[in-house]
Amino acid sequence: MSLFEKIGGEDAVNAAVDVFYRKVLSDDLISHFFETVDMDKQMAKQKAFLTMAFGGPHNYTGQDMREGHKHLDLKEEHFQAVAGHLQSTLQDLGVAPDLIDEVMAIAASTHDDVLNL
């Protein structure tokens, strides 16, 4: 079974997205990046993020991640904040620690692209 299937696939993404987005919007350090006018569109992007982090099917390349985040001028602290919320979301949902480690490894692998390093 793939990581994505072990976590619970699309249902897990749907369960996680509200929890994760609530944490992000409540965090003053990063909330302004996500406060676009259209919350529905933003929710869909959050799902894309979670699907990717959960090892699910996606077509994003490292180059896409670089291009997609470049204009935000993100710093290390922003990356750590998002990673932290990802981790605590998975803990809230009772995901097994070894699976959480795998998700965090996927997130970490995008670090240099997301921060345009």
Next chain:
Amino acid sequence: MPTLKFSDKSYSLNDSETILDGLLRQGESAPHSCKTGVCQTCLMQVVEGEVPPEAQKGLKETLQSQGYFLACQWSPSEDTSVKLPGLEDTAISASISEIRSLCHNVNLLRVTPEEGFSCVPGQYLTLVNSDGVARSYSVANLSHQDSYIDLHIRTIPGGVFSNWVNEKACVGDQVHLRGPAGDCFYIAKEGKDTPLLLAGTGTGLAPLYGIILDALSQDHTGPISLFHGALKEEDLYFVEALQELDQTTSNFSYFPCVLNGEEGAFYTCGDIQEIVLTALPEDKKELRIYLCGGPDFVNSMKKKTFLAGAASQNIYSDAFVVRSSE
């Protein structure tokens, strides 16, 4: 090989090719990003064809019921016609059948379409007057049962369209309708016993009133609470009708809120945002929230009710944009 119609042009689709891939391959530009059915950037609407359920995964029920789908998730085996979401271009003629003042700055405009115009209460349509000026307004009656459509027009000082309604428009005049659009409406499929909370400012009452009539006509049994916010008492309208509905309908409650009001009146004094947030039920899992009115109110309340625990999928909204040319 199935044929695909898109923006008045025909394209061919290869075996098991998705609509998005087919369009991109043939040089058409179509919005897209993840190509895996998650980011919803490639949202389209079917014109002709049978949308498979997997192409509607993750979309709100109100979008699904209107044939919205994700172009990266549908590989048609039959000829299909699709379009980008947006208002219909074709306009339908209608005539004005009533103009009535609802309060000092809102008029009710009743229009009767000359041919079939199907819209759901809570959706909005674009009204084009005889001078060619167009504005969007929400459907405030059971338009699918009545033969007419009720719209609430707020008078905007110096507003071209609202002044036309106030001063020039007459019963019998011809106008044109385009649309409808919007996904802020009642859908029984999501459960008839769930609590509904509706909050709006000004003529945000129009879609909310339509949604309430629709829910009640479909025998919604869950509690329905309406919060209507106004700056001053005289900005409230439909007060008597709503008070009567409150008294005659066991599951409907009406809460008028006035920012600059007087204590002890029939309404609650204060900021509608705070009043609604303190009135949210303990259990917010099933709660469906409808928010209509100015963009500041709607966007702020979307975020606040979501952070308070409402599920993002259950928040429906329609933010009115006032044209700067008005």
